[in-house]
Amino acid sequence: MSPEAKRAEAPGRGISRRTFAIGAVGSAAMLGLGAVKLVGAEAVVRPPGAQDEGAFIASCIHCERCREVCPQHAIKPARLETGIVNLRTPQMDYRTGWCDFCENEEGGPACAAACPTKAFRLPASPVSENAKLGLAVINRDWCLAFSAMGCHECVDACPYEAMGVNDDGTPYVIDDACNGCGACEYACVSLSSGSISVGATDRAIVVVPLSEVHHG
Numbered sequence: 710m711s712p713e714a715k716r717a718e719a720p721g722r723g724i725s726r727r728t729f730a731i732g733a734v735g736s737a738a739m740l741g742l743g744a745v746k747l748v749g750a751e752a753v754v755r756p757p758g759a760q761d762e763g764a765f766i767a768s769c770i771h772c773e774r775c776r777e778v779c780p781q782h783a784i785k786p787a788r789l790e791t792g793i794v795n796l797r798t799p800q801m802d803y804r805t806g807w808c809d810f811c812e813n814e815e816g817g818p819a820c821a822a823a824c825p826t827k828a829f830r831l832p833a834s835p836v837s838e839n840a841k842l843g844l845a846v847i848n849r850d851w852c853l854a855f856s857a858m859g860c861h862e863c864v865d866a867c868p869y870e871a872m873g874v875n876d877d878g879t880p881y882v883i884d885d886a887c888n889g890c891g892a893c894e895y896a897c898v899s900l901s902s903g904s905i906s907v908g909a910t911d912r913a914i915v916v917v918p919l920s921e922v923h924h925g
Contacts, residue, residue: 751790751791751792752917752918752920752921753787753791753795753798753800753801753918754800754801754842754843754889754891754916754917754918755799755800755801755842756775756779756784756799756800756801756808756818756820756821756829756842757808757810757818757820757821757829757831757836757840757842758818758820758821758829758830758831758832758836758840759799759828759829759830760840760841760842760919761830764828764830765798765828765829765830766794766795766798768826768827768828769798769799769826769828770825770826770828771786771796771797771798772825773786773797773799774823774824774825775799775819775820775821775823775824775829776799776820777823778819778820778822778823779806779819779820780811780814780819781806781807781808781809782805782806783801783802783803783805783806783807783808783891783895784799784800784801784802784820785799785800785801785802785805786798786799786800787799787800799820801842801843801889801891801916803891803894803895803915803916804894804895804912805895806891806895807890807891807892807894807895808842808889808890808891809837809868809890810835810836810837810840810890812835812836812837817831817834817836818831818836837869837888837890838888840888841887841888841889841919842888842889842890842891842916843889843916843917843918843919844882844884844887844889844916844917844919844922845863845871845872845882845887845889845891845893845894845914845915845916846882846914846915846916846917846922847863847880847881847882847913847914848909848911848913848914848915849879850906850908850909851899851906851908851909851911851912851913852879852880852899852906852913852914853898853899853906853913854878854879854880855879856906857878859878860898860899861874861878861880862896862897862898863880863893863894863896863897863914864880864893865896866892866893866895866896867892867893868890868892869886869887869888869890870883870886871883871886871887871888872887872893880914882914889916889919890916891916893914893916894912894914894915894916897912897913897914899912899913899914900912
């Protein structure tokens with residue numbers, strides 16, 4: 710049996726009772742003081758297999774093993790501002806990597822394989838075609854291409870042919886093809902030195918949770 714499989718079968722490892730108790734007491738105290746909301750102030754983009762939010766939250770023990778094994782370093786623990794329920798549960802961080810669904814790894818997504826409580830419920834293979842982590846959204850005010858600067862980094866980076874370029878050189882997202890992998894966000898250079906648009910606080914293309922997608 711591989712070391713990864715052994716770790717996945719050991720539900721008690723990865724978080725001490727003392728650490729868990731300190732976190733629980735601190736969270737309860739802050740909730741009692743009204744410092745944070747019970748339910749997250751913002752939705753988060755989850756790793757593959759964690760899209761059923763209710764079922765995932767009920768099973769996740771905040772051990773962070775999924776983050777530790779992610780080969781792309783694209784998972785981080787959710788922070789306090791997302792709410793007590795979300796605190797230290799895994800969310801995607803496309804500033805440090807993107808999700809390739811571990812397509813070249815035996816056994817599929819490493820995050821799901823490492824989870825000791827089987828909180829991840831993967832769809833049928835290929836996971837990259839049947840899982841939708843979120844949807845990429847372009848902020849035209851911050852996108853360099855919409856300022857006639859000829860940037861197509863996001864389009865070039867997309868491995869799933871979910872982006873295209875309009876006749877005027879601006880990029881667009883093909884919603885039905887986008888699986889929220891985050892390659893576009895990871896590649897975006899809009900916050901790089903010398904190319905920051907006025908008022909920009911994030912990259913010009915970001916993956917948002919499906920619950921935040923507004924269909925017109």
